[in-house]
Structures are given as structure tokens and as C-alpha cells.
Amino acid sequence: MASNTAICLWETNRIASGFALLDQLLKDYPISFVKHYRICPGKAFFILIADTDVVQQIEQILRDTKQIQYKTITGVHPDVLSVFQQKQKIPTVSHLGIYECSTTVAVFHLANHLAWHHQVHLLSLQIGIGLCGKSILTIAGSYSDLKTIEMELSERYPKDIVSFANISEPSTELLTLL
Structure with a gap:
């Protein structure tokens, strides 16, 4: 399913520079949505949503900016932003x-990829909760889907995935913690 809307994500360990860049982009481009978060001491994360051609122009600027990690995602799955804004509740979770x-x-990119390419339910997307701004994605899916994803991780995200775990029949108490 194609979309003419794209999301541009960038993370910087130079907060002041990040806000200066945000100001420049707000002045120069028709951006329809802007959100920022401080994800740990000294790091900030920015989300921009605009037409794909605008996001591609912004990507050119980000390529030339030091201290910025960025990705653009075209065809944003609707579940990605909804799970980011609040945890989803699913009656039963077997895996x-x-x-x-x-x-x-990286966590946003992973969430979007899994939502489009695997039969899983996104449960939560938590940002900046570990040291140095690590983020966590929690999903529910079948055992076979989780094993397929596990095999795919090292090829698709060799440096971005720090760790992962697949849990069968998670306890109710565990689910309340996530």
C-alpha cells in the first residue's frame, strides 16, 4: 500500500543544533506535523510528516548535517504512530x-517494517528508556512469525538491534509491565 505521505525521523546528540535545524525546516518547508522529544541527557529526537517529495528534500539537508542520524519512511503504517502515542491492548498474547x-x-523503522511485512500486532513503542536513548518495540505474533523476524534481524538491522527476546505464553504480570 503506497502513500504520498512520508515520515522523517532524526536523532541528534547536539540538542541546540537540532532545534536550529528544526527552525530552518519549519521556515523553508510545508511540514504538516512536528513533534520532538528529549530521549536522554544530551539527545533529542524529532518527527516530521509531510508529502514524500518534501521529506526527500529535507533528507538532502540531513545528509550534510553532522551529529544527525536520520531515516525517512514512505508508506507509514497507521499502527506505527498509534502505538507510539499509546499502548495497544490485545485480549490474549500467546507469543x-x-x-x-x-x-x-531504528525502533520506528523496525516497527514500520514489521507492521507492513509480518502478521504481528504492535503493542508498544517506547522511546528513550534505556541508556543513551535506547528504545523498545513490543509485538504480539505467532511463534513462526517471531522466528522469521529473528532470522531477518541480523541481515536487516545488524547494528541497530541491541537485543531481543521471544516469550511464549507471557504472564499477565509481565504484560502489565510493558
């Missing part, structure tokens, strides 16, 4: 996948 990512940018 749980938990993915710890080194950056907030």
Missing part, C-alpha cells in the same frame, strides 16, 4: 517479541 534498539530512529 511476545521484545526488541531493544540502539536508537529511536
Whole structure:
């Protein structure tokens, strides 16, 4: 399913520079949505949503900016932003996948990929909760889907996934913690 809307994510360990860049982009481009978060001491994360051609122009600027990690995602799955804004509740979870990512940018990209390409339910996307701004994605899926994802991780995200765990029949208490 294609979309003419894209999301641009960037993370920086130079907060002041990040806000200066945000100001420049707000002045120069028709951005329809902007959100920022401080994800740990000294790091900030920014989300921009605009038409794909605008995001591609912004990507050119980000390529030339030091201290910025960025990704653009075209065809944003609707579940990615909804699970980021609040945890989703699913009546039963037989198999749980938990993915710890080194950056907030990586966790968003992983969530979007899994939502589009695997039969899973996104449960939560938590940003900046570990040291140095690590972020966590929690999903529910079948055992076979989680094993397929596990095999795919090292090829698709060799440096971005810090650790992951697949849990069968998670306890009710565990589910309340996530």
C-alpha cells in the first residue's frame, strides 16, 4: 500500500543544533506535523510528516548535517504512530517479541517494517528508556512469525538491534509491565 505521505525521523546528540535545524525546516518547508522529544541527557529526537517529495528534500539537508542520524519512511503504517502515542491492548498474547534498539530512529523503522511485512500486532513503542536513548518495540505474533523476524534481524538491522527476546505464553504480570 503506497502513500504520498512520508515520515522523517532524526536523532541528534547536539540538542541546540537540532532545534536550529528544526527552525530552518519549519521556515523553508510545508511540514504538516512536528513533534520532538528529549530521549536522554544530551539527545533529542524529532518527527516530521509531510508529502514524500518534501521529506526527500529535507533528507538532502540531513545528509550534510553532522551529529544527525536520520531515516525517512514512505508508506507509514497507521499502527506505527498509534502505538507510539499509546499502548495497544490485545485480549490474549500467546507469543511476545521484545526488541531493544540502539536508537529511536531504528525502533520506528523496525516497527514500520514489521507492521507492513509480518502478521504481528504492535503493542508498544517506547522511546528513550534505556541508556543513551535506547528504545523498545513490543509485538504480539505467532511463534513462526517471531522466528522469521529473528532470522531477518541480523541481515536487516545488524547494528541497530541491541537485543531481543521471544516469550511464549507471557504472564499477565509481565504484560502489565510493558
